[in-house]
Amino acid sequence: MSKLSHGIGGLTFDDKKKARAPEWNILFALALIIAIFEGLGALLMGQSLLFDSADRFDGIFNVARLKIIILQVSIIGIIALGATQVIILGGIDLSPGSIVGATAMVAMSFAQVAEISGMANPKLMFDGVSDLPVIVPILVGITCGVLAGGINGVLIAYTKIPPFIATLGMMVFARGVAKWWSKGQPISFPTDSYAALGSGMTPVYIFIALAVLFHFILNYTVYGKHTYAIGSNEQASRMSGIKVEQHKVLVYTIAGVLAALAAIVLSSKNLTAQAGMGVMYELDAIAMTVIGGVSLAGGRGSILGTVLGALIFGVIISGFTFLRLDAYYQEMVKGVIIVGAVVLDQYRQKRNSARM
Template sequence: MSQAIKAETGRAARPLAGLIPDPGKIHRLSALLTLLLLIVGFSLASPAFLSVSNSLTVLLQTSVIGLLGIGMTMVIITGGIDLSVGSVLALSGVGTAMAVKAGVPVGPAMGLGVAIGAFCGAINGLVVTKARIPPFVATLGMMLMARGLALQLTGAAPISQLGEAFGRLGNGALFRVVEMQPNGFPKVIFPGVPYPAILLLIVAAGAACLLRYRQVGRHIYATGSNEEAARLSGVRVDRTKIYAYVMSGALAGLAGNVLMSRLVTAQPSEGVMYELDAIAAAVIGGASLSGGVGTVSGTMIGAFIIGILRNGLNMAGVSAFIQQIVIGAVVIAAVWIDQLRNRR
């Protein structure tokens, strides 16, 4: 009898499930609509907003937020948080610059920077899973330690004169067209697609495939949805959490390389408050702070909303303080919508 009821319930539930809209998808669509409205509004306010040079500026500004946001999304899906990504970004960039100054080629030096970020993420994951310290406290401690170490290693002074090769990742572009003029000076015909934007696209595609098609991605979602049920189902919850934190740290290290390469100088004070931008990008894009919900595509939309909002407000002459107020209000609204979704 009970089996018949279960079977009948299953048959009834399946067609109904197709009629119920996916809240996560609705959230992403609303974020995408918001992004389009911002583009239209700022374009009407300033004709220069849609210019090629300004569009490339937005891409460059968003690339760092996007890289941090992808790693943050993985951590948030597991039900955690990573407040250390801004400081890890600075420490990784400083580590890369010090290696370059010591004579290490730029490629291996940047690999070292990513490894430093991954190591910091591994420490976060071990502290959260083995010491059972809440993620907020564990990553807050790492935020302070990584920032202090970056300042200590450099004496709070920037590391400069890193060479042209160091700045290629942050300032180079694909398909750049330059024409030499009769006077001997070069003229840029097409500035090309910035390397950071291409790197962001590659990382986003890889992370999206990992979360959607790989076993570890399914385990990340399962851990955030119901940790105890995931453990009983055979998911190695601790290992999955550590993996998410390692990815967040590694992407923070990669973002540090991109940012320091753009500046062609390693600044130990860079990355302050970047963790909040990363969290904002993930939450605006539909990631739930309760865990179990989030997508890379949504985070990319959220990152571009923040980047375009900052860029458009700058062009409108709005002060940086007002910008913080506006972005803070947007984050609160996104979290409120997430809470309404969870209640339903």
């Protein structure tokens, strides 16, 4: 650096003031929340949230609870991976919950068995469409995601209507599709291979694999760079020759596919698909990303942050159950945390612009 000697004027730039990676703050918040629950647990319940306090398990941690914490956020976490990209792009997506409902219904109707212990499947959707290889419902599901997400993207990129409105429309529309598909009837009894997709800890592995994949894509590919660039300054991106419209379609399509994957895992886990599946999932997913430090103004955030945000979410839900508090309080606290995270983000932005 020292060979650049032309710098003039009284410009100072304190390298030490370089901000810590925001993920550290979120990790700190996670630790703080765990500590609060541990404290309350010791005080009120006489036991630990995450650690093996009464030697009931043969380890340091309460492994069963740790598994539950991760498992219960992994399906919405998959949606949150898409929400992260959409919000970094500077948009918002309200439709994933309904896409989950519609995709679960459609995919499940291609994953059914013909007979259950000798009896004909009473829920069979299409005569003759049964016992298909597992790849068929997976591809059908992904197609649903591509369609729904693609429509979102095309509406937002080419008709210039605000993402909030476009995806609100898709939210209502896809929920309608979910109800219409089987006239409100649940679709059940999937093949063993389909049921395996959501059994045990498989959802966690799928979530982790997808998180690693999109962490890589956002950080090391042109796609990731352009997503951040458009969210940061759409006008500058356009002037720099980035095909903003095409890129938006791609990002919303990927978000739709991730919602579809969540639907496949969820319907597999539940062994049934119902039209009401996934209601409000989009809000939980957005909450995870916001808690994970993704800025609603666009341009900032990371997959790692969102994964940490999802864990914070899981710890809070488990912590409330652990303290035997009503679910009502859970939702209230969730609401407070979401608003708190956005206020924090606003404060961060203001501080940044003041520094200029």
